[in-house]
Amino acid sequence: MKLITAVIKPFKLDEVKNALRSFGVHGITITEVSGSGRQRGHTEVYRGAEYTVDLVPKVRIEVLCEDEDTDDLVNVIVKAATTGKIGDGKVWVTPVEDVVRVRTGEHGGSAL
Amino acid sequence: MPSAFNSGDTAWVLASSAMVLLMTPALAFFYGGMVRAKSVLNMLMMNFIAIAVVTVAWVLYGWSVAFGNVGAGKGGGNGLWGGLHQWALHDIGMGFGTSPGGGAAGGGSLFGTTGVPTIAVVCFQLMFAIITPALISGAIADRTKFVGWTVYVAAWVTIVYFPVAHWVFSPNGFIFWKLHVMDFAGGTAVEINSGAAGLAMALVLGKRIGYRRDPMRPHNVPLVMLGAGLLWFGWFGFNAGSALAANGQASMVFVNTQIAGCTAMVGWLIAEKIQHGTFTSLGAASGAIAGLVAITGSCASVSPLGALFVGLIAGFVCCYAVNLKHRFGFDDSLDVVGVHLVGGIVGVLLIGLFATKEMAGGFINGARAGLFYGGGFTQLGRQAEGAGIVFLYSFVLSLLLGFAVHKTIGLRISAEAEVEGIDGAEHSETAYDWGRLAGSLRTALTDHDEHAAKQPVQGGESVST
Numbered sequence: 418m419k420l421i422t423a424v425i426k427p428f429k430l431d432e433v434k435n436a437l438r439s440f441g442v443h444g445i446t447i448t449e450v451s452g453s454g455r456q457r458g459h460t461e462v463y464r465g466a467e468y469t470v471d472l473v474p475k476v477r478i479e480v481l482c483e484d485e486d487t488d489d490l491v492n493v494i495v496k497a498a499t500t501g502k503i504g505d506g507k508v509w510v511t512p513v514e515d516v517v518r519v520r521t522g523e524h525g526g527s528a529l
Numbered sequence: 530m531p532s533a534f535n536s537g538d539t540a541w542v543l544a545s546s547a548m549v550l551l552m553t554p555a556l557a558f559f560y561g562g563m564v565r566a567k568s569v570l571n572m573l574m575m576n577f578i579a580i581a582v583v584t585v586a587w588v589l590y591g592w593s594v595a596f597g598n599v600g601a602g603k604g605g606g607n608g609l610w611g612g613l614h615q616w617a618l619h620d621i622g623m624g625f626g627t628s629p630g631g632g633a634a635g636g637g638s639l640f641g642t643t644g645v646p647t648i649a650v651v652c653f654q655l656m657f658a659i660i661t662p663a664l665i666s667g668a669i670a671d672r673t674k675f676v677g678w679t680v681y682v683a684a685w686v687t688i689v690y691f692p693v694a695h696w697v698f699s700p701n702g703f704i705f706w707k708l709h710v711m712d713f714a715g716g717t718a719v720e721i722n723s724g725a726a727g728l729a730m731a732l733v734l735g736k737r738i739g740y741r742r743d744p745m746r747p748h749n750v751p752l753v754m755l756g757a758g759l760l761w762f763g764w765f766g767f768n769a770g771s772a773l774a775a776n777g778q779a780s781m782v783f784v785n786t787q788i789a790g791c792t793a794m795v796g797w798l799i800a801e802k803i804q805h806g807t808f809t810s811l812g813a814a815s816g817a818i819a820g821l822v823a824i825t826g827s828c829a830s831v832s833p834l835g836a837l838f839v840g841l842i843a844g845f846v847c848c849y850a851v852n853l854k855h856r857f858g859f860d861d862s863l864d865v866v867g868v869h870l871v872g873g874i875v876g877v878l879l880i881g882l883f884a885t886k887e888m889a890g891g892f893i894n895g896a897r898a899g900l901f902y903g904g905g906f907t908q909l910g911r912q913a914e915g916a917g918i919v920f921l922y923s924f925v926l927s928l929l930l931g932f933a934v935h936k937t938i939g940l941r942i943s944a945e946a947e948v949e950g951i952d953g954a955e956h957s958e959t960a961y962d963w964g965r966l967a968g969s970l971r972t973a974l975t976d977h978d979e980h981a982a983k984q985p986v987q988g989g990e991s992v993s994t
Contacts, residue, residue: 461746462805464815464851464864468744 418513418526419487423478424452425498425506430476436497437480440490444529446479455503475506481516481529535644538774542649545770549656552763553580553663559756559814560667563863566748567950568671569960575666575678582683583659590616591658592651594691596699608703610692621647645773653770654694661690661719665927667863668727669734671745672947675955677940681930685726689926693718693919709895710915711884711908713782714771716826716877717919724870725920726927727861733931734940736860738947745862750810757814761790764821768828781888782828786821789828789840793820796844804848812848819847819868823876827883830896835883843875870920877916881909 425433430447437445451472458471482490487510494508518528557576561569583591590613597611606612615621623646662682666673696702697710697718704710704717712718737745747753768786772779797816798808823843824836831839851867854860861867884899889908897911898904934940946954953959 462801462807462809463746463811464809464867465801465805465848466746467805468746 418516418529419482419484420511420513421478421480421482421487421490421494421508422511423480423494423498423506423508424450424475425478425494426500426504427474427476429498429500429505430478433478433494433497436493437490440493442480442482442490444481448477448479450475450477454507473504481513483526483529533644534646535774538645538776539649541775541779542645542653542770542773545766546649546653546656548763548766549653549660549770550580550763552656552760552767553577553660555756555759555763556660556663556667557756558752559760559818560670560863562749562752562754562756563667563747563811564670565745565950566961567952567959569748570952570956570958571673571675572666572670574675574956575673576663578675578679579663579666579682580659582679583662583686584655586683586686587651587655587658588618591686591691592618592654594687595658595694596650596654598699598701606699606701608701608707609695611695611699618648618651621651623648650773653773654698657715657719657767658686658690658694661715661723662686662726664719664723664865664869665727665730668731668861668865670862671737671951672734672941673951674939674942677934677938680938681730681934681940684930684934685927688930689726689923690718690722693722693922697915697919704915704918708911708915708918709897709908710877710911711830711880711889711896712826712877712915713829714768714825716823716873716880717915720822720825720869720873721877721916721919722923724866724868724873725923727865728859728870729924729927730931731854731859731861731866733928733935737862738944740860741855747811754810754814757818761817761821764790764825768825772829778829781833784833785828785831785836786824788833788836789820789824789843790817791820792837792840793817793823793844793847794840796820796841797848798844800845800848815851815864815868816844816848819843819872822847822869822872823879826873826877827880830880830884830889830899832883832885832888835879835885838883839876839879842879843872846875847872874916874920877912878909881906881912884908 423433427449434445451474453471453473458469458473461468461470478494480490491508491510499505515524516528517524553576557573560576561572564572593613593615594610597613597615598606625644625647662685665685666678669678696704697712697715698705700706704712710717739745764786765783769779769783772782794813794816797812797819801812802808820840820843823839827839828836847868850871851864853867853871854864880899882899882901884896884904885902886898886904889896889898889904897908899908900906931940942951942954950959
């Protein structure tokens with residue numbers, strides 16, 4: 418099993434969510450995060466005092482999946498989240514040893 | 530002396546008093562939005578406590594010191610203070626009289642012309658006494674001991690505000706009567722006075738930890754705009770109420786107040802666009818306040834055309850003036866100097882340029898028209914003199930008083946408390962519960978711990994339920 422983590426632009430969340438649903442994914446976790454990559458921040462001005470905000474708001478999506486679905490899911494997310502401009506985000510995959518469904522106690526693939 | 534109450538005038542003065550009181554909570558929110566989230570309650574409290582402390586001081590002796598000898602007649606008294614014979618509003622009663630044993634039958638009506646009972650004027654002027662020290666709090670945000678501040682406010686109104694109010698507002702105060710300075714609603718007594726004290730206190734307290742290194746952006750700009758809006762509303766009471774009558778002068782002052790707030794907002798936004806390439810909300814709010822500050826002294830001496838210029842100039846100048854603290858290296862947290870001191874000076878000096886004969890002649894005995902209306906430089910010189918005297922008196926005494934409180938009771942919180950947040954350190958509160966989850970999680974954990982502690986222990990294990 419794998420954990421797919423994607424950090425994307427917030428306005429792309431709906432598209433990614435819908436694409437994942439269409440693919441048959443039920444469980445996703447969304448977190449509001451901020452970070453910095455190659456996208457530069459912006460400047461805010463308060464009575465002449467300029468503040469550079471270098472951490473930009475992003476959304477983190479986490480999806481657990483079977484090994485064989487991993488590439489497809491990554492592609493789905495990348496396709497839905499792309500704008501072609503700087504700051505679109507990143508997707509990465511990490512191995513997962515086990516998953517337990519809290520309600521039933523099922524393990525592994527059947528817990529997804 | 531009026532033989533009867535003028536109910537219209539009295540109603541206007543009482544309504545204005547309530548409007549001016551509202552300015553202090555409004556100021557609290559104007560300032561409160563500009564500080565960081567960890568300091569907002571302390572900012573509100575510094576202003577709210579001023580309402581309580583100053584009211585008590587005003588009733589006990591403040592009114593008497595500021596207006597106590599009005600009954601002596603114009604030019605009477607020593608010009609410096611009103612004495613203590615009306616302590617605790619002694620013998621003022623519900624009539625017009627202002628001298629001891631006065632009441633309705635007493636000698637001399639307040640300011641000679643009004644049908645407003647003296648106690649209503651006591652109430653109106655009290656609100657001015659409250660907001661003036663409250664204004665200072667903006668210069669020392671985030672780092673001032675609450676007890677030290679409270680004592681400072683009580684002492685400051687006693688030795689600075691009450692005498693200055695006498696000089697400027699009382700018909701026998703020396704700035705009003707001898708120097709012929711025009712200051713209708715407090716350009717000197719309120720704005721320059723509090724601005725100079727703000728500068729002094731910023732110097733006494735020193736810079737905030739992390740000043741010009743850490744971001745200290747306003748935590749809630751909508752709160753700033755709400756506060757500014759409420760201040761604007763209250764300002765009509767402040768300025769137009771100062772006519773102490775519901776008449777033509779009050780109406781003209783009302784209009785001038787509105788005009789200056791608007792042109793100053795435009796002026797500030799233009800200056801901001803030139804300097805930083807953007808129009809900010811904080812700039813719009815600050816600009817409006819700068820214009821209202823400037824028109825405070827001049828609202829009864831300039832024409833509507835003059836008010837347009839007073840506001841525009843004040844907005845423009847104050848936008849540049851807020852950079853003074855960076856240039857001179859003092860930490861006036863919320864720009865009391867840039868907005869109130871500079872705005873006050875601009876407004877008071879512009880009287881010397883824009884005062885019209887019609888407006889000026891109707892107000893003070895001996896007042897002259899401004900330079901642009903054929904009065905020459907005479908009135909400009911008088912205005913500068915009045916502004917300078919109030920600035921120097923306020924700055925020097927505020928500085929001495931600040932050091933005195935700092936060395937005895939203490940005025941600055943510990944570095945640890947300042948970094949962690951003055952709200953928690955001084956008031957054991959925080960303004961916002963940030964964590965939707967964190968709050969319930971903490972409750973759940975606390976409940977669990979209490980629950981576990983109450984369980985009977987069997988065989989070294991707690992019984993689960």
